[in-house]
Amino acid sequence: MDRVSIYEYDRKNRERVVKAIEEAGGQILSWSFFAKDQSKFELPPGTLSVFIDLSSLFYNEDRADALIAPAELLLNIIQQEQSVALYVIIERQYSKQVRDLLYYKIDEVLDLEDFLEIEKDPIQNIVDIDQSDFENVLAYLNQNLFGNELFKKRLKEELTKYRLFNRIGQQPIFSVLICGASGIGKTEVARLLHQKLAADEPMIKINFGNYSAQDALNSLIGSPRGYIGSNKGELPDKLMRSRSKVILIDEFEKASKAVYNFFLQLLEEGKFTDSLGREYDLDKYIIIFTSNMPKERIGEFLAPELRSRFSYKCAFWPLSTQEKEQYVAFKSEHYLEKIKHECPGLDSTLQASDIIDIDVSRYSNMRDINSEIMRQITDALYAQIVK
The missing domain is CATH 1.20.120 (Four Helix Bundle (Hemerythrin (Met), subunit A))
Structure with a gap:
């Protein structure tokens, strides 16, 4: 049986993908364009190629399995159509699911941005920027963050160490735990780093003050499909929507034991899997954890093995x-x-x-x-x- 290749792309690059396709005389169409009659369809005049996007099939993940039949019909059309070049594309977070469901029809999954020769956006992260940019990031933070001079000095030392050891595969994530009273600059650290590294991107912020302890892990990474009140999870959703490599975890002391265990593994491995089995690689990310508790009480809610996972632990003091x-x-x-x-x-x-x-x-x-x-x-x- 002949099989078809599919092309995956990053949702955050969609505008650039559409532009590249149109400039090359192509069309990008949703699978629903073919849904009324998969055996007959007319393309706009002058179309050189058609990119059929299956992504919307998977937006409602509870129905994705049932909607796989139209996807299979589309793959059959592509095998038969000779008058125009047809390609199947899909957002990267769904490619594994469609590959698993249609393993007998799909030959391989290729990178659409590479295929279209799109220069991918340079994703600023603290590891890959050169030394002068690194110095500029820290200078910006020092200029805009008042007080806590020892923290700023130590942060530079710890980030310098992280840049070295991440490059040799020994430290996937840089994590900081900052404790101290509210309103003295803890969350400002994450905001300033985000502004220098990814100013045009949405900031990735999780506030455990908004969660109930009982259901915190499900709120964070999603609950299994089919559960009453199931959701995709705040962390995976925000990671998909932003290229920022800075994550702020606020009011961490209000998280549950299950959440602490989740971060225990994440900080060790640099990866996590959400409730739907999708893997997220947080290599080269900075995660800022904040807590309003004084440092003397940190041991009351954080086990020693989790405290040892943080790259840097510190306390902020009120400004003079x-x-x-x-x-x-x-x-x-x-x-x-x-x-x-x-x-x-x-x-x-x-x-x-x-x-x-x-x-x-x-x-x-x-x-x-x-x-x-x-x-x-x-x-x-x-x-x-x-x-």
């Missing part, structure tokens, strides 16, 4: 009065500079020193200070804004 004042000066100037460029109709002569007056001793949470900076800027510009 001087550091808070430096933050106010930096942030207010930053906001006014952005307003000057983005809102040219507003007064561009305002100076932060003229309008910002904050008694930083009243605040321990940097989010509250930030809100006060924004309020005072708004008050100064209010008459112009309402016009």
